[in-house]
Amino acid sequence: MFASSVQTASGRYGAVLLGERGDVIASIDLPDRGHDITVSREAGRGVVFARQPGTFAVVFDPAGREAPVTLTSVEGRHFFGHGVFSPNGNLLYATESDFEAAQGIIGIYDASDGYGRVGEFPTYGTGPHEMLLMPDGIHFVVANGGIETHPDYGRAELNLQTMDPSVVFIDRRDGSLMGQLRLDAGLHQLSIRHMAIDARSRVWFGCQYKGAPSDSPQLVGYASMDGAIELIELPPETLADLRNYVGSVAVSTDGNRVAVSSPEGNLLVAIDVEGRRPVLVETLRSGCGLAADDKGFVATSGEGEMVGIAGASREPQHFPFLFDNHMLRIDA
Amino acid sequence: MRKLLVGMMLILSGPTLAQEAPGKVLEAAVNQVIRPGMSAFAEKAGVLEGSVAALCSDPSAEGLETAHDAFADAAIAYGHVEFIRIGPLMEDNRAERLLFFPDRKGIGLRQVQAILANEDASAADVASLRGKSVAVQGFGALEFVLHGTGFEALTGAEGQFRCQYGAAIATNISDIADELAFAWQQENGIAAHLMQPAPEYDDYRTPTEALEEIVGLVSHGLEATRDTRINPFIAKADAAPKPKLALFWRSGLTMAMIRANLEGMRRFIDQSGVARNVAEKDKGLDNSIAFEFSNANRALDLVTSPVEQAVEDPKQVQALHYLVLVTGSLQAQVGEQLSAALGLSVGFSSLDGD
Structure with missing residues (x-):
């Protein structure tokens, strides 16, 4: 199955579950625009997070037996679009923002007891975006995008001159910081936002550049728990086509390729993680959502398209709704 | 008859029209709005620089009023072009250096007050001011100097440091405005890329x-x-x-x-x-x-x-x-x-x- 946030033809927001053949299995209404989705087989639940800065997260039953439950952000905190379950499905973690202090937060929710908020950890940075659980089941990796926002000022970016993005590894058991990795100081306006983990537990990330459009910094790289962080060299034409913007990152089923997308540049790129170079470049208007799909990837677009790329045998399909930025694969 | 024909051609040539039209639009955007807007800002900022300098050399109520008017004119001229957040405005933190806003935690205000209280001479020199926090070198800081608590001192000798700091800010604003106008006037810079995009440009290829x-x-x-x-x-x-x-x-x-x-x-x-x-x-x-x-x-x-x-x-x-x-x-x-x-x-x- 696949899951994605969507906007319907009438302009309403929701999330959909699609079967392997792209058949719509279920849809969920959302109070406002959603963003990423996470699912736990152990908990038997999925969660759609509000787009940042948002005030809701909707817990749903992928099997459709129970009605969705809406969580509301606590005072002084906003949801920031992403989250994960603990390995046993008992806890839900969400990226959030303490907007008065401009500090990133991981909100902790008790999935075994009505999703009450039972605690929080810092993300050791500002504007956290995607978070993932490392394969060891013990550490989180969080992308601190570095951008400060505050509800008094909508989505205005308040600190472009002092942005300090980082990738952090955090111990899930006590919230302690295991490592914080930054790119070169000259790249402080390169916001690290989305990630996927390859077969060797390296964290591939995609960035969005907030400096002058005429700069063209590299946008894709990887970090590892042993302290390495590095941008790879994409060929100039591919980099130019990404338009300083990576919207999502996914890893293939075998963990040997990552795919990145740019809805700004209408581009999808699949990268061989060992060769560190593109093995496929394809265009998809407003393409952003990416998920592993048998031998390749499935990609979705803000215009309602779903296509298979890089070896995925799938006929292109058009849906009567617009896909949001992320696509999640849910293994049966 | 001629009108009708033109109308028909417009309808018939739909797709080609879409490819031809952008050139004129882009050229007008640059030549009729952006370039004149940046030049007007540079001009008003120059007047602001002159009026604050004049106030410092000869403090008076009239001089302060002139500086207030010049501040308003320069701010409004920037207000006209502030949304053009591409090219030179996005380089070297120029947008933030011109106007650091919102200053959610009041950091800039505290820094400006500290400069005034300590009479920090390095803030009254434009070269060293430029290296300081973005919040103490633009319109927000100058507004406090000219209108914030204690501004009345500017009409007399006791406001000498305050005025010199204001003059350094006004010079900085004027310098940045000149840089913006100059960058947009360049024949082969961002203006050309925006008006005549080409595949070899990093910013605008089509x-x-x-x-x-x-x-x-x-x-x-x-x-x-x-x-x-x-x-x-x-x-x-x-x-x-x-x-x-x-x-x-x-x-x-x-x-x-x-x-x-x-x-x-x-x-x-x-x-x-x-x-x-x-x-x-x-x-x-x-x-x-x-x-x-x-x-x-x-x-x-x-x-x-x-x-x-x-x-x-x-x-x-x-x-x-x-x-x-x-x-x-x-x-x-x-x-x-x-x-x-x-x-x-x-x-x-x-x-x-x-």
Whole structure:
């Protein structure tokens, strides 16, 4: 199955579950625009997070037996679009923002007891975006995008001159910081936002550049728990086509390729993680959502398209709704 | 007869038209709006620099009034071009150095007060001022110098340091304005890339990319004016008004700056002709956008009191709330309807970053 946030033809927001053949299995209404989705087989639940800065997260039953439950952000905190379950499905973690202090937060929710908020950890940075659980089941990796926002000022970016993005590894058991990795100081306006983990537990990330459009910094790289962080060299034409913007990152089923997308540049790129170079470049208007799909990837677009790329045998399909930025694969 | 033929040709040549039209729009955007706007800002900033320097060498009430007027003129001239957040304005933190706002934690205010209290000589020299925090070297800092607590000292000898710091800020603003005007005047710089995109440029490779950029500038500019210049200070269902979150409340230029922002964007749409370069069925859009801008202007006309009083007066509050609505509706007209009419990528995952 696949899951994605969507906007319907009438302009309403929701999330959909699609079967392997792209058949719509279920849809969920959302109070406002959603963003990423996470699912736990152990908990038997999925969660759609509000787009940042948002005030809701909707817990749903992928099997459709129970009605969705809406969580509301606590005072002084906003949801920031992403989250994960603990390995046993008992806890839900969400990226959030303490907007008065401009500090990133991981909100902790008790999935075994009505999703009450039972605690929080810092993300050791500002504007956290995607978070993932490392394969060891013990550490989180969080992308601190570095951008400060505050509800008094909508989505205005308040600190472009002092942005300090980082990738952090955090111990899930006590919230302690295991490592914080930054790119070169000259790249402080390169916001690290989305990630996927390859077969060797390296964290591939995609960035969005907030400096002058005429700069063209590299946008894709990887970090590892042993302290390495590095941008790879994409060929100039591919980099130019990404338009300083990576919207999502996914890893293939075998963990040997990552795919990145740019809805700004209408581009999808699949990268061989060992060769560190593109093995496929394809265009998809407003393409952003990416998920592993048998031998390749499935990609979705803000215009309602779903296509298979890089070896995925799938006929292109058009849906009567617009896909949001992320696509999640849910293994049966 | 001739008119009819032209009309028919327009209809028949739909797809080619879409490829030919952007050139004129882009050229008009640069030559009729951006370049003159940046030059006007540089000119007003030059006057500001001169008037603050004159105030320092001969402090007087008249001199201060002249400096106040020059500050307003320069701020408004910047307000007209502030939404053009591409190229030189986005390099070297120029946008933040010109106007660090919002200053949510009041950091800039504290830094400016510390400079004044300690008479920090390095802040009165433009070369060393440039290396300081972005919050102490632009319009926000100069507004405090000219209008904030203790500004009266500027009319006499006791305000000497305050004035010299103000003069350094005014020079810095003028220097940055000159850099902006110069960069836009270059024959082979961003202006050329925007007017005549080419595959070898990093920033604008096709007319569509350039068109997406200019439409995006207005759409994002409208959002920024609403979210940072109007919304923060008006009352909400669950919160009292916060007039001190308004830009330039000390100088009484809050509404003038909002007006300047909207006027800059209105002119940009109108003089570039971007909303007229659409298919016949979308020809009404240009008028609808112009109509909505005039609605915004009428609402601005109703807000006549200083912002602290305006937020307490039901009629003016209503006008302010209406401004929030109308800027939202303008944003939808430009960012969604106009983008669609121009055949630009409007898939909602690419409308703005996440």
